[in-house]
Amino acid sequence: MPLIAIYNPACGDKTGKPTFLLYVLPLLFGKGITVDRKVETTHEGHAAEAVSEFAKQHSGSAELTIVLGSGDGTLHEVLNALYFLDEVRGTKINIVLVPCGTANALFSTLFPPSTPEQVKEDSRYRMGSVHALFDGKGTTPVSLAVTELKGGAATGWGTRKTLVSAVVTSTALHAAILNTSESLREEHPGLERFKMAAQLNVKKWFKARVRLLPAPQQQAPEIYDVQSNSFIPASHEGALDLEGPFAYFLSTINVDRLEPLFLITPLAHDIPPPPGTCDIVVIRPLRDPGVWEDTPETRLGFVQRTWSAMAGAYQAGAHLKLRYGEGGQLVKEGDGQSVVEYFRCGGWEWHPEPTDDAAHLVCSDGAINRIDTGGWASCRVSTTPEDRPTFGIYVE
Ligand SMILES: Nc1ncnc2c1ncn2[C@@H]1O[C@H](COP(=O)(O)OP(=O)(O)OP(=O)(O)O)[C@@H](O)[C@H]1O
The missing domain is CATH 2.60.200.40 (Tumour Suppressor Smad4)
Structure with a gap:
């Protein structure tokens, strides 16, 4: 299944890049999961551009996977880019969400933290969605x-x-x-x-x-x-x-x-x-x-x-x-x-x-x-x- 990994180095307390370099990418590599494209965003709108281009290249795939290190705002960009794209009509988009933003509302709802610090400090907790991918768990639908x-x-x-x-x-x-x-x-x-x-x-x-x-x-x-x-x-x-x-x-x-x-x-x-x-x-x-x-x-x-x-x-x-x-x-x-x-x-x-x-x-x-x-x-x-x-x- 085509897989793109994207992280926003500027969101939240700016830990997106070390989180991906130290944890997310090595974990994916260790499990033998191929990352077809890796993107560090450099500006607002970059995540939207990157997923659109990737989706067009893989037009016709029944499923796409996006490993996304961001807050709710970059996720919003990604959803808005793909929702209106003809090339992914009917495609199932599976998202592995790594909380790197300020509020991380969606992640902390799906993975309720025991303390507020957990979202920032507990790397095992932050990899919850990554481990769910490894464990072959299904995805929870996202309403829009x-x-x-x-x-x-x-x-x-x-x-x-x-x-x-x-x-x-x-x-x-x-x-x-x-x-x-x-x-x-x-x-x-x-x-x-x-x-x-x-x-x-x-x-x-x-x-x-x-x-x-x-x-x-x-x-x-x-x-x-x-x-x-x-x-x-x-x-x-x-x-x-x-x-x-x-x-x-x-x-x-x-x-x-x-x-x-x-x-x-x-x-x-x-x-x-x-x-x-x-x-x-x-x-x-x-x-x-x-x-x-x-x-x-x-x-x-x-x-x-x-x-x-x-x-x-x-x-x-x-x-x-x-x-x-x-x-x-x-x-x-x-x-x-x-x-x-x-x-x-x-x-x-x-x-x-x-x-x-x-x-x-x-x-x-x-x-x-x-x-x-x-x-x-x-x-x-x-x-x-x-x-x-x-x-x-x-x-x-
Ligand atoms: N390299 C970059 N430099 C500056 N802004 C960027 C960069 N990459 C992405 N962005 C923009 O950063 C904005 C903030 O990102 P995001 O909302 O994911 O984080 P946040 O606001 O810290 O977290 P949350 O939304 O969970 O509170 C987004 O609008 C995104 O377009």
Whole structure:
């Protein structure tokens, strides 16, 4: 089976190159596995170029293997390059994932670490996917969310850009954090840059309207009900509209976390999602009984609510229990409004208010894109993989 090994030497704490030279390539060699091409990426987009060229050369192969040393961003590049390539329609793409990035959301979901340091320091743990290849284990399918950025009146109404995500698609605070964090990468290569970026953006509210769409097998989008610990229909039929403003709007597939210990969508693990669905976490400040309007004061006052929810995600998903108590304080029990709304459905539309520039950012696995003024974004979990390649990751 054709096999390409690619590593990004610049991602995370820049250990991709020594990891491949000291561990991955010798292990493959020791097992007699032929590496048809080896690529050290030299620039953004290089991984996409390399896999596209390799796939074209091996057009017609039923399967291709990619040994990838990266974070979620380079994986995103690879998936986007191959998803749209005619030469690999119907091809099974098997990925051996070696975590070399900053957050490594997909790897740490598939291989939950016992400590956050394990992803950086435990070389046996980091080779989990490599060993799964050796052991002849099958691959776990990777679901994909397809996001279309639609133009506005000034730029034409059609689809301006299509993005494929395997981890996260978000707007609002999370997209703002990823946008800011890129400028901090050089000085702060570790996870701390996401916390610094959060500090800089947490006061913002994002003006938009959302439509949640049911998956093919759902009558309606579903919402998590903490009392019954299950998902229940969120509307009587069809789509569900959510009015903003939003503090947080984020959807995931394949993962329950965005960092080894940041479990933002923990139900993706606890209540396994049916095919064709994504998990969505929303925070809307106007659900707070103490917030009547959008003013600089209410935005400032809400900051602590958002921090509490984010802190809960770091405490094994405790944010799902947070609700507004009678005195306005946050509590973990009772029947007050939940701070976080947790949905499961087939996709969503995000319609930003044209005047709110910050609401126009869309994050797709860490890559930041901008919706045209007057435009909107449509995200759907892919349910028609027949005319596309399929992707799987080797997991122990
Ligand atoms: N040699 C290079 N120099 C600079 N950037 C590169 C190079 N090779 C690849 N890139 C880019 O580096 C970016 C970051 O990579 P990646 O997302 O995999 O790591 P990360 O951001 O550290 O980890 P994570 O996404 O898990 O937080 C990608 O957008 C990729 O295109």
